[in-house]
Amino acid sequence: MQRYTLKCYDCGTEHDEQQSVTTCFKCGGQLEVYYDYEAITDRLNVQALKTAPVSAMKYLPFYPIDNYKNVYSLQEGGTPLIHAKKLGESLGLKQLFIKNEGLNPTGVFKDRGTLVEIAKARELGATAICLASTGNMAASCAAYAQIVGLPCYVLVPQGTPVGKLAQTLISGARVIQIRGTYSDCARLAQEMAKRFGYYLAGDYAFRAEGQKSQGYEIVEQLFWKSPDYVVCPVGCGTNLHGIGKGLREYLDLGFSDKMPRLVGVQTPGCNPIVDAYKRGTNQFKSVAKPNTLASAIAAGTPLDGHKVLDDIFASEGFAMEVTDDQTIAAQLNMMRLGGVFGEPSGALGVAAVEQLVSEGKLKADDTIVVIVTGNGLKDPKTPLDALPEPPSIEPDFGELESFIENKLYAIHEQLTPKAKQKVVFKTLPDQEQLHKVITKELGIEVNEHAVTEILAEVHSFMDKGKTVSKSDLVMIVEEVLDKQAVVDPLLTIVDFEINTSLHHQATAKIKVTIGGEDKQLMHSGVGPVDAAISALRDGLDGKLMAKLTDYTVNILTGDIDATVEVKMTLVDGKRNNKVVSRATSPDVIVASLKAYEKGINLLWAKIK
Numbered sequence: 001m002q003r004y005t006l007k008c009y010d011c012g013t014e015h016d017e018q019q020s021v022t023t024c025f026k027c028g029g030q031l032e033v034y035y036d037y038e039a040i041t042d043r044l045n046v047q048a049l050k051t052a053p054v055s056a057m058k059y060l061p062f063y064p065i066d067n068y069k070n071v072y073s074l075q076e077g078g079t080p081l082i083h084a085k086k087l088g089e090s091l092g093l094k095q096l097f098i099k100n101e102g103l104n105p106t107g108v109f110k111d112r113g114t115l116v117e118i119a120k121a122r123e124l125g126a127t128a129i130c131l132a133s134t135g136n137m138a139a140s141c142a143a144y145a146q147i148v149g150l151p152c153y154v155l156v157p158q159g160t161p162v163g164k165l166a167q168t169l170i171s172g173a174r175v176i177q178i179r180g181t182y183s184d185c186a187r188l189a190q191e192m193a194k195r196f197g198y199y200l201a202g203d204y205a206f207r208a209e210g211q212k213s214q215g216y217e218i219v220e221q222l223f224w225k226s227p228d229y230v231v232c233p234v235g236c237g238t239n240l241h242g243i244g245k246g247l248r249e250y251l252d253l254g255f256s257d258k259m260p261r262l263v264g265v266q267t268p269g270c271n272p273i274v275d276a277y278k279r280g281t282n283q284f285k286s287v288a289k290p291n292t293l294a295s296a297i298a299a300g301t302p303l304d305g306h307k308v309l310d311d312i313f314a315s316e317g318f319a320m321e322v323t324d325d326q327t328i329a330a331q332l333n334m335m336r337l338g339g340v341f342g343e344p345s346g347a348l349g350v351a352a353v354e355q356l357v358s359e360g361k362l363k364a365d366d367t368i369v370v371i372v373t374g375n376g377l378k379d380p381k382t383p384l385d386a387l388p389e390p391p392s393i394e395p396d397f398g399e400l401e402s403f404i405e406n407k408l409y410a411i412h413e414q415l416t417p418k419a420k421q422k423v424v425f426k427t428l429p430d431q432e433q434l435h436k437v438i439t440k441e442l443g444i445e446v447n448e449h450a451v452t453e454i455l456a457e458v459h460s461f462m463d464k465g466k467t468v469s470k471s472d473l474v475m476i477v478e479e480v481l482d483k484q485a486v487v488d489p490l491l492t493i494v495d496f497e498i499n500t501s502l503h504h505q506a507t508a509k510i511k512v513t514i515g516g517e518d519k520q521l522m523h524s525g526v527g528p529v530d531a532a533i534s535a536l537r538d539g540l541d542g543k544l545m546a547k548l549t550d551y552t553v554n555i556l557t558g559d560i561d562a563t564v565e566v567k568m569t570l571v572d573g574k575r576n577n578k579v580v581s582r583a584t585s586p587d588v589i590v591a592s593l594k595a596y597e598k599g600i601n602l603l604w605a606k607i608k
């Protein structure tokens with residue numbers, strides 16, 4: 001007896017699985033799985049269901065899978081529901097829970113859906129799968145496809161977070177980066193499936209069925225009760241729809257006491273669901289160019305938008321938005337007060353709860369479950385960009401001691417986005433003014449000798465015609481303190497002149513002292529930095545041979561007069577020493593040469 005049918009969610013047309021398992025052949029709407037629940041409960045061992053520990057595999061009877069032989073599990077689900085007491089306390093909430101979906105096999109809730117989707121692909125005789133993704137879907141599908149021997153073609157927008165890309169590539173998927181949005185990828189993947197006969201994986205009906213298990217688990221983990229709210233980030237809407245469906249099924253089967261209010265969270269940079277919710281309709285309008293740090297929800301055309309909006313209205317829930325800044329702040333709070341590291345998209349729910357509390361919309365006793373959808377390790381760059389980079393010191397206890405005693409760790413904490421905008425010097429300060437500002441703004445004590453050097457650096461900044469912001473000052477102070485570690489430098493760059501043009505090689509003339517001796521160096525190169533560093537390398541010949549193994553340029557503010565940070569790794573191959581040096585300047589060539597000078601001197605200090 002057939003336990004389920006596949007119908008178009010929009011026009012109700014019934015589909016045979018061989019006809020389509022993604023979109024309606026009549027109207028293009030999304031398909032949905034409808035069950036004969038009697039057929040399910042007839043086969044259900046309720047006693048086992050009620051006593052076995054939570055895990056996605058426990059709910060096989062609730063999935064549209066005919067032959068369990070096609071199921072390949074990596075132990076999805078069974079994720080902890082953490083009572084976030086401290087985070088809750090900070091918000092005046094007694095019953096705040098985090099469902100940590102980042103602990104799934106590939107670090108995201110999508111594995112629950114992939115479990116079902118790949119089983120269906122095999123059941124329907126797929127020879128390969130293809131899909132569009134913002135990164136997590138790709139990593140999840142690629143892992144499962146590889147294991148069951150299905151070639152996997154993945155289309156991602158260019159700029160997908162590195163962790164997700166690494167996961168996908170290491171699984172052996174055939175990845176193509178598209179110079180467009182997620183919605184462009186989705187459209188191309190659909191055409192690709194049609195043209196080549198691949199199985200189209202993604203936010204379609206079977207996936208949502210797998211994601212229902214979060215709903216079941218929440219009820220079980222709250223001892224067979226429903227929470228008052230389930231708060232979840234929304235991209236295509238497939239996940240919240242799946243969760244809502246699972247919660248509804250458990251209610252209908254008599255396993256829980258009520259339907260929670262579903263809260264869908266988006267950001268102003270991609271908010272089609274919030275916009276439709278506000279208009280009181282399930283007819284969303286596409287967002288052409290999503291723009292948000294929460295890349296996993298950057299779906300401008302939410303495939304399951306109709307479903308999730310209906311679910312939200314039916315549960316008397318709502319859709320709301322939080323800004324990227326709120327999300328980044330919530331990501332930090334969630335870790336520091338909740339002990340859960342979620343990716344930016346995963347932090348949207350916590351940001352939403354914070355916002356609701358500030359609006360007085362939650363009661364202290366409300367039971368709130370926040371879905372933290374993905375693991376923070378997938379997208380380390382976003383928090384790294386928002387947080388100051390830790391300093392490096394020589395392996396010497398004296399340095400460590402001064403770092404702690406002078407509270408140097410504290411100046412790093414000042415490198416906030418606000419500090420970038422705060423101008424501390426518009427005109428040249430004198431020694432005394434500078435000392436005062438360092439003490440007042442950065443809250444640290446530095447000696448007069450350091451102040452003199454900092455002053456020289458501030459001057460060279462302003463000589464370039466730039467005002468000095470608080471973050472510029474932080475970086476200058478750190479650099480100077482860092483340089484003080486080098487007592488007897490090998491290389492000092494006195495001045496330089498570089499010529500570069502469109503059609504000729506760049507040439508560099510540099511005045512230096514090397515080992516106390518004044519020298520005039522010259523070299524040409526493919527570009528200004530190459531010419532200058534080649535000249536310096538020549539000059540150092542015989543004393544120290546250093547290889548540049550890594551060179552990154554980071555533009556710290558958005559404008560063309562921005563402060564530039566250069567980071568270099570230099571290796572002294574002969575002695576197997578390696579250092580990383582860093583320098584900042586409004587001028588990229590100056591920053592590069594300063595970083596090189598510092599790196600050479602750090603390597604030199606290691607020899608002596």
Ligand SMILES: *Cc1c(COP(=O)(O)O)cnc(C)c1O
Nearest residue numbers: 136235236237238239296373374
């Ligand atoms: C996919 C994803 C979402 C969005 O889920 P939808 O089902 O598209 O609404 C949210 N967070 C993370 C981490 C995701 O990977």
Ligand SMILES: [Zn+2]
Nearest residue numbers: 008011024027
């Ligand atoms: Zn239809």
